[in-house]
Amino acid sequence: MNVAVGVSDRLVVRTTAVSAPEDLVARLPHSEALAWVRHGEGLVGWGEAARLVLPGGEDRFVRAREWLASVLGTATVEDPLGVPGSGPVAFGSFSFDAKAGESVLIVPRVVLGHRDGRSWYTTIGEHSESLALLRRPVAPSGIRWSDGEVDAPHHMRAVAAAVERIRAGHLSKVVLAQDLLATADAPIDTRVLLRRLADRFPSCYTFACAGLVGATPELLVRRMGGEVESLVLAGTIARDSADESLATTLFASAKDREEHSYAADMVRDALAPLCHELTMPDEPELLRLSNVIHLATPVRGRLAEERSVLDVVAALHPTPAVGGTPTDSALDLIRELETMERGRYAGPVGWIDARGDGEWGIALRCAQIEGARARLYAGGGIVAGSDPAAELAEAQSKFRAMRYAIDG
Numbered sequence: 001m002n003v004a005v006g007v008s009d010r011l012v013v014r015t016t017a018v019s020a021p022e023d024l025v026a027r028l029p030h031s032e033a034l035a036w037v038r039h040g041e042g043l044v045g046w047g048e049a050a051r052l053v054l055p056g057g058e059d060r061f062v063r064a065r066e067w068l069a070s071v072l073g074t075a076t077v078e079d080p081l082g083v084p085g086s087g088p089v090a091f092g093s094f095s096f097d098a099k100a101g102e103s104v105l106i107v108p109r110v111v112l113g114h115r116d117g118r119s120w121y122t123t124i125g126e127h128s129e130s131l132a133l134l135r136r137p138v139a140p141s142g143i144r145w146s147d148g149e150v151d152a153p154h155h156m157r158a159v160a161a162a163v164e165r166i167r168a169g170h171l172s173k174v175v176l177a178q179d180l181l182a183t184a185d186a187p188i189d190t191r192v193l194l195r196r197l198a199d200r201f202p203s204c205y206t207f208a209c210a211g212l213v214g215a216t217p218e219l220l221v222r223r224m225g226g227e228v229e230s231l232v233l234a235g236t237i238a239r240d241s242a243d244e245s246l247a248t249t250l251f252a253s254a255k256d257r258e259e260h261s262y263a264a265d266m267v268r269d270a271l272a273p274l275c276h277e278l279t280m281p282d283e284p285e286l287l288r289l290s291n292v293i294h295l296a297t298p299v300r301g302r303l304a305e306e307r308s309v310l311d312v313v314a315a316l317h318p319t320p321a322v323g324g325t326p327t328d329s330a331l332d333l334i335r336e337l338e339t340m341e342r343g344r345y346a347g348p349v350g351w352i353d354a355r356g357d358g359e360w361g362i363a364l365r366c367a368q369i370e371g372a373r374a375r376l377y378a379g380g381g382i383v384a385g386s387d388p389a390a391e392l393a394e395a396q397s398k399f400r401a402m403r404y405a406i407d408g
């Protein structure tokens with residue numbers, strides 16, 4: 001465990017109500033951005049009061065929660081608002097695979113929040129960065145695109161091999177992904193990417209945490225008070241026009257409905273022991289984004305007993321939207337066929353406050369930014385009826401979100 005910024009002294013936290021910020025993303029003073037924004041609402045943060053970096057481990061969610069209890073739980077807090085996201089918060093992003101990759105939690109120095117007509121400003125720690133000079137973001141230029149570790153032929157071979165295993169009865173579904181690299185002339189300012197993503201994908205959760213930037217449509221879990229909510233996505237059709245026949249085709253596709261049902265059923269089954277009053281419609285809905293349409297199932301429940309949002313994240317991750325069915329066989333097959341490290345792609349990303357409220361998405365339609373380089377990831381669910389060329393095309397449609405964020 002690595003705590004980069006000391007937290008030996010109790011943090012001093014002050015939240016004050018402020019007038020509504022016109023634009024949360026525009027308030028970020030520099031590229032080391034923390035963000036979780038949808039339809040103009042959410043949280044942005046900057047500076048670091050404390051950071052936790054965890055190696056892999058099935059227990060990473062428990063360890064994160066314990067660390068948070070010791071940092072946020074012991075803070076001296078002035079929080080007259082007392083709403084989800086006011087007072088001390090941490091932004092976080094967990095590795096997809098318990099056996100590989102790091103997970104990161106960051107308690108920022110400053111948080112700006114806006115939800116349901118309320119806005120607030122929180123400073124954490126003695127040395128507030130509130131007066132941090134706003135450096136104007138400059139759009140990335142001179143972008144060169146190149147293959148990642150999993151290029152198109154590799155991805156198609158992996159899909160074909162997975163289909164064989166599924167047809168042979170080894171498993172029912174696996175999600176396979178590929179990566180793509182972009183190199184710019186100068187370090188990439190994540191705020192430009194956030195701006196473009198938030199404008200083009202307002203219904204997605206535009207996020208940034210420790211260099212992982214994206215706009216995910218998939219809500220793993222929101223916990224506010226006793227209520228929990230999830231939006232399960234799986235089953236996709238590419239879209240470059242408003243043609244409604246695409247939505248009809250997707251809705252009628254037996255292959256996509258099967259792919260979707262594994263994910264929706266697992267989320268229901270994982271939430272059922274934690275909740276009463278769990279509701280889930282019998283049929284999926286359609287979620288229309290500018291590049292793709294997804295099958296979507298909203299699941300809602302009331303927690304049966306007090307649990308932090310991270311407990312629910314731990315119960316859900318990895319869902320078959322990013323892993324497969326059964327989970328363990330799918331994870332083994334991903335390691336065998338994908339061969340790249342996913343890092344924090346397809347892992348939980350979001351925020352949590354000291355009350356245990358928070359919102360966590362699945363880190364999709366995202367890229368890991370390191371200096372002038374970006375590594376983009378996209379994948380799709382494979383079932384017995386999947387076709388390698390169609391899966392490649394689907395992943396390329398999903399890449400379009402981040403390609404646009406980087407290239408404009």
Ligand SMILES: C=C(O[C@H]1C=CC=C(C(=O)O)[C@@H]1O)C(=O)O
Nearest residue numbers: 233234235236321378379380381
């Ligand atoms: C794995 C990804 O998407 C998942 C979420 C929604 C739809 C999916 C699908 O239809 O395959 C995937 O399960 C990705 O975007 O990289």
